Amino acid sequence: MSSDTFTYSVIIIALIAVLTFGARFVPFALFSRGGRPPAVIQYLGNVLPPAVMVLLIVYCLKAVSITSGNHGLPEFVSIAAVVLLYKVFKNNLLAIVGGTGLYMFFIQTAFFGA
Structure with a gap:
């Protein structure tokens, strides 16, 4: 060098x-x-986290075809699991890890080759 x-x-x-x-x-x-921080900063602090999550969900589901293959079943079941885990346990990390693990299980085993 x-x-x-x-x-x-x-x-x-x-x-x-x-x-x-x-x-x-x-x-x-x-x-x-x-x-306290200015009102605009508080507003952005309340609005941006859900907006970012929605953008991530839309980005992750943009390539899912509900008319062919497995019809998006692993994705939608995993999303439902994330929502359920969060509602029950109120733990973001558990919900994310649980949903991701379920999705990986589905695509590696149940929907392999679909």
């Missing part, structure tokens, strides 16, 4: 470290007045 390449690599790593630290530090610097 030449010295120029090494220098550029060190500069890039340092820049990424500074930007990452800054992205973590800025919210604390802006909103640590002891009061």
Whole structure:
């Protein structure tokens, strides 16, 4: 590795470290007045997590064909399992891991070759 390449690599790593630290530090610097965050920040904090989940669901289901193959059965059963696990246990991690595990079980065993 030449010295120029090494220098550029060190500069890039340092820049990424500074930007990452800054992205973590800025919210604390802006909103640590002891009061409540601005209303728009509270609104976004309430609205964005469900919106991101909906986008992820739409993205994951975009290639599912309900008119051919297994008709999306593993996907829809796994989604139902995630909803049920979350409603019963109120645990995001359990719901995600349970639904993912069920989906993997379905596509590896029950719907293998479908």
